[in-house]
Amino acid sequence: MGELSELFVPRRVAVVGATEREGSVGRAIMENLIDDFDGDVVPVNPKYDEVFGVPAVAGVGESDADLAIIVVPPHIAVDAVREAGEAGIRNVVVITAGFGETGSEGASREQELTEVAEAYDLNLVGPNSLGVMSTPTGMNATFGPENATPGEMSFMSQSGAFITAVLDWANDQGIGFKDVVSLGNKAVLDEADFIDAWGDDDDTSVIIGYLEGISEGREFIDTAREVTQDTPIVLVKSGRTDAGAQAASSHTGTIAGSDQAYEAGLEQAGVIRAESVQELFDAARVLENQPLPDSDDVAVITNAGGPGVMTTDAVGDSRLSMASFTDETLDEFSEKLPEEGNIYNPVDIVGDADNERFRNALDVALADENVGSAIVLSCPTAVLDYDELAADTVELQEKHDKPVAACFMGGERVKPAAEVLTEAGIPNYFDPARAVGGLDALSRFRDISGREYDEPTAFDVDEERAREILSAVKGRDDTRLGVEAMDLLDAYGIETPQGDIVDSPEEALEVAEDVDGDVVMKIVSPDILHKSDIGGVKVGIPHEEVFDAYEDLITRARNYQPDANIIGVQVQEMVDLDSGVETIVGMNRDPQFGPLLMFGLGGIFVEVLEDTTFRVAPVAESEAREMTEEIDSAPLLRGARGRDPVDVDGVTETVQRLSQLVTDFPAILELDINPLVATPDGVKAVDVRLTVDPDQL
Amino acid sequence: MGELSELFVPRRVAVVGATEREGSVGRAIMENLIDDFDGDVVPVNPKYDEVFGVPAVAGVGESDADLAIIVVPPHIAVDAVREAGEAGIRNVVVITAGFGETGSEGASREQELTEVAEAYDLNLVGPNSLGVMSTPTGMNATFGPENATPGEMSFMSQSGAFITAVLDWANDQGIGFKDVVSLGNKAVLDEADFIDAWGDDDDTSVIIGYLEGISEGREFIDTAREVTQDTPIVLVKSGRTDAGAQAASSHTGTIAGSDQAYEAGLEQAGVIRAESVQELFDAARVLENQPLPDSDDVAVITNAGGPGVMTTDAVGDSRLSMASFTDETLDEFSEKLPEEGNIYNPVDIVGDADNERFRNALDVALADENVGSAIVLSCPTAVLDYDELAADTVELQEKHDKPVAACFMGGERVKPAAEVLTEAGIPNYFDPARAVGGLDALSRFRDISGREYDEPTAFDVDEERAREILSAVKGRDDTRLGVEAMDLLDAYGIETPQGDIVDSPEEALEVAEDVDGDVVMKIVSPDILHKSDIGGVKVGIPHEEVFDAYEDLITRARNYQPDANIIGVQVQEMVDLDSGVETIVGMNRDPQFGPLLMFGLGGIFVEVLEDTTFRVAPVAESEAREMTEEIDSAPLLRGARGRDPVDVDGVTETVQRLSQLVTDFPAILELDINPLVATPDGVKAVDVRLTVDPDQL
Structure with a gap:
């Protein structure tokens, strides 16, 4: 175990706020520690000379401890932590509640706590934690009524009450633990930190947990991937359902990510997600032992x-x-x-x-x-x-x-x-x-x-050109882009139909003449969202009609909204939908996991059947391919009902290139390629919509 | 409780084959009965004067019992049952194994047993049963090691071993039972009989069971529907999965029905189907008490x-x-x-x-x-x-x-x-x-x-005409019918496209001229299954080309197979697929439940996405409508993505009319209407295939 692991093997534990007062947290922790802990316990309380016969010190600075448990009231808790830091104590557990979970005053107190912890490079658990346990040394630095039986599961929980319930039940079931930690508000240490520490711990053979949220999705994925090469992780992540997510958000006060992101992220992380407490322990018990x-x-x-x-x-x-x-x-x-x-x-x-x-x-x-x-x-x-x-x-x-x-x-x-x-x-x-x-x-x-995680492919792309295209939104109220941003896809090597945006009928004809066969023409204007409704899309226009069609489109746009910002007219090769399958490749940003890629078949498949799949970007080739395989309608890509299979390699590559684009540009908040038409001969992105945050460019 | 219920409240129980021999079934049952039964026990065994101090009689005829438990070896068990019947004993439990479960000799012995039971109108449980229990009288007429605790669940099981396991566990969990019956081979009494009896029993508040098969699907549905107006039924029906169905079939030696039929039949019966033992008891406990x-x-x-x-x-x-x-x-x-x-x-x-x-x-x-x-x-x-x-x-x-x-x-x-x-x-x-x-x-x-089960609608149909059309298969090797049987649908009021089967080009033209617009023409021959492959289907033929098209279709058919039986050419109105949704309405016969209706959307929805739903026929209007509602793709019928809703009433009525047809004619073994095209204006059955058993006409 690395440095964080010292938290679980202290030589000497200071209980800041230790007391003998009936029913108090300070008393409960003292009792739990005195009962079984192999090391020393130091009560810290200026009011007492001793607590339960153990000599007390007035301040944590005098405790000579290597772990401080903070149970003093919130208004003095941060000072106590600072004092611990100054005294060189690197491990701190803040039991005290009244921080981020209780409104704005608490939130700013938590901010201060985090800053102190960072200043002294503290391993800080909590605040609002039940405490920590570690059975090899008999350390029960919690105020719960039960101590854990020794075993090889290490257990973290975002609910302290759940820990007390589990321990009572587990002792009855013959289930034992190595370390137990109540994560509390996760102001400093979070689930990824403990996964990392327990991954290196020879005495932990399974990591289990109850989580209501994950603080840093990508860090979590990367850490868990490494750890699960050897050590299984089984988690209940609650808020799976809409009702549950709402309850979780009101319980922890954090913005919940979408469950689609959690589902994808946990799967990509190699975590086994249990849907119930029973599933959690049924899985963990065999993984511990068999x-x-x-x-x-x-x-x-x-x-x-x-x-x-x-x-x-x-x-x-x-x-x-x-x-x-x-x-x-x-x-x-x-x-x-x-x-x-x-x-x-x-x-x-x-x-x-x-x-x-x-x-x-x-x-x-x-x-x-x-x-x-x-x-x-x-x-x-x-x-x-x-x-x-x-x-x-x-x-x-x-x-x-x-x-x-x-x-x-x-x-x-x-x-x-x-x-x-x-x-x-x-x-x-x-x-x-x-x-x-x-x-x-x-x-x-x-x-x-046994998984081998490939690196995402780094395609040769034109990042500068992409940045230029995205910068179009700078200074604009409306930060959405449409077909005028097709070149963005081109800059990232995603195939688009032949064609261009033009601003004169002559140019329109020129572009059309480069294209084999009839063309599609569309008005391009950020002010006209529903082009079809105003007759702003013309399909199957032969070359000889292109000139007039241009004039007509502009007239219609002007009639619809005289002051519309008209960028021009898009003249595009007709893509043969009959020989192909319409797919959708999209991305939105999840508050926890960041860029979340979506893939599905177009039309009814996404809209009616909700037949979609998700991955957290960046994705490797194997992950992008899985996306094309795991939707229910996947057989349609592979030539169901006597049709030729479409270019699945092309679809897979498009997903990867989009992954690279949205990873390179956090400014892209949302993006949909709809449709990406896949035919036996290749793929073409026919339309795109995106929303850009200019401040991140 | 009705007459069958007397089985559970005997005055005097005869144990035919009673003995004190260690490890024997006859001893175990005697011990169980002597221990707790409120009534009299009579050992029947010519070899002994008494068994466990209870005076024995030589034959069951002398026992004056009202329930006989048969444990004698298989070769004399049938005689013992006959003797019981002759003596006026109406309730018999055959514990003895070595009947239908053991090959052809056993099967014919079981046949004989059934005949004896019918001759004497016996309530016969088994053979190959663990026995029966009823807690109000303390009767444990099983050879299991555990007696049940009194309670209000009545429990039947097709596995005797499962009963012993459940009783041991249930006693530990505080779960009690009213009656328990081990169904054995179900030669006479089956699950429906016990459901019926317990439905009338005021002391049974929940009926639970473990079944591997259901003997008579329709009788089961009708009985359970009535009972579940008051008394809940919760069942594990195993063989849900392909692997499980195979194991069940090898265990019981019976032909398993499809799980689709069980799923539909149990749902229509009002039975709550549990997927596991835990689910079974979790549900039953609250249903018993709350x-x-x-x-x-x-x-x-x-x-x-x-x-x-x-x-x-x-x-x-x-x-x-x-x-x-x-x-x-x-x-x-x-x-x-x-x-x-x-x-x-x-x-x-x-x-x-x-x-x-x-x-x-x-x-x-x-x-x-x-x-x-x-x-x-x-x-x-x-x-x-x-x-x-x-x-x-x-x-x-x-x-x-x-x-x-x-x-x-x-x-x-x-x-x-x-x-x-x-x-x-x-x-x-x-x-x-x-x-x-x-x-x-x-x-x-x-x-x-709270369900109200409607009667199936009785549509006014032309049964005689249908019988005539079906009779076409009489004397033929191939008992399949295709479009030549479209009139069958018409006889049952299912709309078909305008048109007819003709056997001359002149007639073809005549039919085409009655139709608005172009026509579809197809060769009709039982010998040519894949018409399209030989160019046997012509679409969009204008009237002036009908004559030549007829000649060409016949020529192609003759070239393909000179001796093919060519019925003629079908000339049919073009059905506009673009404005409609293709659906499939089908039926096949399940060995347990009989006619099983299927509904789904055509093409990929059934073939790739397996988005289908099933009901046992006959169905009432409400059941037919549910079928159109519960498939995933149902929104497409109701106007998803800005399209007009199709005529769902027409689809619902077609399902009901097909239900009536296949109920009227058990000779129809399989039937598919594919596609049934549903448009906003109505529905039309464009093609039909069926297989007929001429012996049932």
């Missing part, structure tokens, strides 16, 4: 056919599949299993199976090279000893070093067996679907940890 | 913001929504809650909330007319007594008679409170998503129990 499977093929061994079918359904719902056994395995099963059983997967060893038959069947299945993992599924019978089955399951899991999930169905009679299994890191569930869920998480993490 | 909500608006009262957000997400995922409080409620909250809390939903009463604040807030929320149900969500704190909170929750739930779900988060410290809640029928969960799931089930059942 090896990763070599394949997604699961063997199900059961003494009951019905639950075997239910389990097969759950496998069918997951990313896993039912293993097909080798001939050797089938031969062994044929020999050893009763005729009324089933030697194919799910393997039904029948209700009269004793422990030996169960053990043999599991042993044979796990030895099969076609089997990546196994589920031991059993209903209580008179001939089966659950405790023995648990011991055998643990032994065979270790022998074959493949993940095993248990579904010993039952209540009272399962409990001792379930404890043996839990102890060995094999969680037992009554519901087969949850056992499958655990194996599914292992399979996902195997893929995540 | 009132139905008047509205779907949920109030969440919490002492912790974070979990409040998670709960809001779960509400967002469900069919429920977050309640908007009345002004009076908001005023009361403003007055009573601390400023740092949140008076809007989720109501955050803050971490320092004591029991009084919690109780007041819940009382106010439940009194609000905008609130249909509430969730009490709490994290452990020093100032909150969970036991008291549980008592208050129970009291307020009863006072307001609105459903309440509990999510007291924690482990050890929650247990006594959770017991109080469970006792009162308010299940407590650590995961808010599960608490929401329970309320969701209540809301669904409120809608189901």
Whole structure:
């Protein structure tokens, strides 16, 4: 662990605001620390000589501590932090509330706190935090009622109350933790910092968390990508739904990013996103304890056919599949299993199976090279000893070093067996679907940890020309650009139809004559948004009509709005929509993740079916390609229904070039290429709209 | 309860095959019955004078019982059943295995068993059953190790092992049962029979089940519809996925229906389908105990913001929504809650909330007319007594008679409170998503129990003409029909384009002249499936070219296959696809549910996006309309993107008329109207294909 990790292994902890007053936070923290902490505790309080018999000091400067816990009231908390910084204490946890979460006075206090922390380069947790814990040293520097059991999960939460609830529950479930941190308002340290620290911590084997927001999306992605090469991260990010996002925003007071951005960002970061508390811990428990499977093929061994079918359904719902056994395995099963059983997967060893038959069947299945993992599924019978089955399951899991999930169905009679299994890191569930869920998480993490993240391609582009085009908005009220900015795409190597914007009928004809066949002509004016409505778009104009069409377009525009700013008329090659597929490539900026790319098929696919996909830019080639693959309507790009496939490479490259453009120019707030027409021969961006922030140019 | 219900309240139970032999089924059942049954038990076994001290008789005929449990070996089991029938015993449970589940000998034995049961009009459970239980009389006529705790759920299962597992678990969870039945092979009594019986049973408040198949789909739908007007039914029907369906079929040896049919049939039946064991019991527990909500608006009262957000997400995922409080409620909250809390939903009463604040807030929320149900969500704190909170929750739930779900988060410290809640029928969960799931089930059942099932409309149709057209396949090898059967649609009042099939160029011209505008001409031959490939379709033919086009089509057909059976040439009005939407209305027959109707939009929507919906025929008008509403692409029918809405009434009526056609003629095995073109002015069936079973005509 790096420097931040010192926060979790202090030699001496100062509690600034320590007291014995009943019901106070200062008392609760003192008690928690005195109870179990291996190091020293120093109460800091000018009012007392000692607290719980421990000699007190008047100020944190005299504490000689390497971690200060601040519980004094908000108006003196910042001073206490400054004093700690001056005294060379680098790690500070601000428990005190009354900062950013409470209106403008609190917000400016939080700003001051951040500045002090930066001045002294402090590792500062909070404010408005429940505190921190670390089980190796027994440090419980929180005011919660529960201490954590030692384990290998490290846990961060944006809700302190959730920590107290989880700890009470986890102690009951045999779930242990390495470090626990209540993030509070994240004035200084945020989720990415702890992910980074725990990624380097040999004693943390899984990172879990409850988050309501992510402070710096791109930093989060980059950090998590590195960490998840070895250490799984499972998070609940709440505010998934519209209602939830509204509740989250009113709870934390921060502007929530869109869930589309979170969904894309967490996926790109290699984070496993859990949708519920149950999913969070079901995944984390197996990731803490079990090896990763070599394949997604699961063997199900059961003494009951019905639950075997239910389990097969759950496998069918997951990313896993039912293993097909080798001939050797089938031969062994044929020999050893009763005729009324089933030697194919799910393997039904029948209700009269004793422990030996169960053990043999599991042993044979796990030895099969076609089997990546196994589920031991059993209903209580008179001939089966659950405790023995648990011991055998643990032994065979270790022998074959493949993940095993248990579904010993039952209540009272399962409990001792379930404890043996839990102890060995094999969680037992009554519901087969949850056992499958655990194996599914292992399979996902195997893929995540094996990812190779390519660098985004750096295309050779004309950045200067792009900047010039964007600068058109400078000094204007309306900062939107339309087709007059088509050259912007050209500057970034995105193909556009042949043509140009002209301001005389003669020029119009000149441009048209360079184009094969008829042309499309459009009035270009920032003041005329709905061109078609005023007859401002003419399609299929032969060369001989171009001159008159120009005059007509200008007349219509003038009639519509005499003082309109008319940039000219766009004369463009006709793009053959019949042989192609209309797609949309767009971008908007998310408050947390920055540039969010969108891809989908045009028309009804985006507007009615909402068949879209998102990625945080910049994207590498593989990510851009995934976008073209994962929409439901993707088969239409690849030649569904007897049509020729379109140039998917061209689409992929356009997404990447747009990614580069919006990364190079934070001034581009929104951009849509609609449509980007993809044909078998290539792609062409037919229309573009964007909004630019001139102040960022 | 009707006659079948006597099965569960026998006066005297005969155990045919009773014995004291260790490990035998006959012993297990005797022990279970002797232990708890209020009535008499009669061992039947010629080998013994008494079994466990109870005087035995040699044959079931001498038992004077009203329920016989058969455990003798398969080769004498049928005789024992016959003897019981002769002796006037009407209720028989065949535990014995070795029937339909074991190959052809067993199947014919099962056939014989069914015949005996029919001859004596027996209520016969099994064979291959674990047995039956009924808690009011303490009757446990199973060989399982557990007896059920009394309660109001009645439970049927196609897996006996699953019953043993559930009972062990349920006893631990405080879940009780009224009747339990292991359905076995369902030779006589099946799920519909028990649903019917329990629907009439005042002591059964919820029916739950695990099924791998449904014997008679239509009977099941009709029975369940009636029962679910009062009594909820929650089922796991396994074999949902392809893998699961395969496993189910190999487990039960029956031909599985398609899951599309089950999904549609269960929905039409008013059954709540659970996807997992957890969902099954989460739903059943609240349905057993809680009132139905008047509205779907949920109030969440919490002492912790974070979990409040998670709960809001779960509400967002469900069919429920977050309640908007009345002004009076908001005023009361403003007055009573601390400023740092949140008076809007989720109501955050803050971490320092004591029991009084919690109780007041819940009382106010439940009194609000905008609130249909509430969730009490709490994290452990020093100032909150969970036991008291549980008592208050129970009291307020009863006072307001609105459903309440509990999510007291924690482990050890929650247990006594959770017991109080469970006792009162308010299940407590650590995961808010599960608490929401329970309320969701209540809301669904409120809608189901309020359903009014319309009769299918009986349209005035020409059944005789339809029969004549279908009879064309008689004596033919190929029993498929194509456009030559367009008149079939016409006979059932489904609009088709103007036109006819002709067998001379003169006639072709005559037909064309009756049509406004150009025509479409197609070769009609059962031997030429892919007409377009051989140039057998001509589009946009003006009247003056009709004569030549006829000759050309015939020539092409002859060249392609000299001996083809050419029925003629179809001359048809051009249907303007540009102004309409292509839809598909189809039907195939499911082995369990019979005629299954399909609806979707044509082309990519069905073929690429698989955007389809299904119903078991016959359908009422409301069901046909739902089909046009619930596909993803439904907005395209209703005028998306500035187009005029098409004639949805016409589509709805076409679905109903097809429903009537396939219900009237079981001989129609498959039928597709593709496309049915829907325009703003009406609908027209442009093409049809069907397969007919001549033996059913």
